[in-house]
Amino acid sequence: MSFEVRPTKQHSGSKLSRERQEYFRLMQLGYGNKEASKLVGINPRTGREWRNGRPEGRKKRPRPPAHIAQVPSGASSRFLSEPDRIHIADRLREKATVRAIAAELGRAPSTISREIRRNRTALPDGRAYYRPYAAQRRADARKPRLKPGKISQNPELKDFIQDRLTKRWSPEQICHALRGHFPDRPEMHVVHETIYQALYVQGRGELRRELARALRTGRTMRKPHRQSVRRRSRFTAPMVMISDRPAEAADRAVPGHWEGDCIVGAGHRSAIGTLVERSTRFTMLVHLPDGHRAEHFHLALADTIGQLPPQLRRSLTWDQGNEMAGHHLFSTTMDMPVYFCNPGSPWQRGSNENTNGLLRQYFPKGTDLSVHTREDLDAVAAELNARPRKTLGWDTPAQRLAALLTSAALPD
Secondary structure: OOOOOOOOOOOOOOOOHHHHHHHHHHHHOOOOHHHHHHHHOOOHHHHHHHHHOEOOOOOOOOEOOOOHHHOOOOOOOOOOOHHHHHHHHHHHHOOOOHHHHHHHHOOOHHHHHHHHHHHOEEOOOOOEEOOHHHHHHHHHHOOOOOOOOHHHHOHHHHHHHHHHHHOOOOHHHHHHHHHHHOOOOHHHOOOHHHHHHHHHOOOOOOOOHHHHHHOOOOOOOOOOOOOHHHOOOOOOOOOOEHHHOOHHHHOOOOOOEEEEEEEEOHHHOOEEEEEEEOOOOOEEEEOOOOOOOHHHHHHHHHHHHOOOOHHHOOEEEEOOOHHHOOHHHHHHHHOOOEEEOOOOOHHHHHHHHHHHHHHOOOOOOOOOHHHOOHHHHHHHHHHHHOOOOHHHOOOOHHHHHHHHHHHHHOOO
């Protein structure tokens, strides 16, 4: 580290510019907020406010996010630096391909080709050269700067958007309506992100703040999403990922491979476990009278799976929900491996997601699921398993499972 970290917090009222630069440098190197804040010597809340800004509605006055451009030029960045541009110019003189240059810089080929196209120098005779220092000056001049938004400059556009927002239209619906009403007026065309920015970004004031409550989420502030590359494992026992699942489970040829999930009730206070067999689409429901905390869930899951014969207990695929923190205990008890999907990838359990949608006919969102007894869940599962399915050639899941059990019981 290039500077000495303060041993104790100072109350001198300084702007902590050096600490802020080091904080952003550590964040770009892959540190999390907590680790970077600890190394720099600040409270993690201060780091979050540097990165995300301070919203309105609190005791302290709001402030925008700090500019990451304050990080020293030697730090890693998603933007091309001057040394990168010098390398591009040198390699172009050597007749290197765009893909070769991109591989050497660790960038996408489209990044390099776009850089050459946007920042090259055109000569009067029609020829064009890529000159790195001139390209750097053009890139610096093109950096984001405060400028008036499109909505604030056009009263007609602003009135149209505000009128539709009061009618609870979504920003995407408004954007399509603008293109339909004004097909030949590009100044009346915006993308839905422009509307969200006008509602949420502090200091712009393009749309009335209270209109954000008309959105379906009802949020007056944006909810930041965690970066998937910085996710930490939420279980103490190591997870086995879906990429390690046997091929026989993927092609649905062999029965006994299951997908599972939880559907939750009002306030996440109640839940029902759902299990779907991949080859027959047979559904089983897990009764959770003690809630869906991990210490109770794996026991209830084992009790439900235990009703199956051993040949139908080959594997279980689940998402990374907290309820499966006891997956190693379940696997040991039932001799049944558990495979986990990647974060934010519900399509890796497509059959289960489809079944959860069917179950919402019986267990609507926002209702208390604890009122349903074991007998209620069995009745719903039996009704689903008696429905003919197009994907099964209009057989029912119950018929397919019965045929499998009958063939397994017949002597060779």
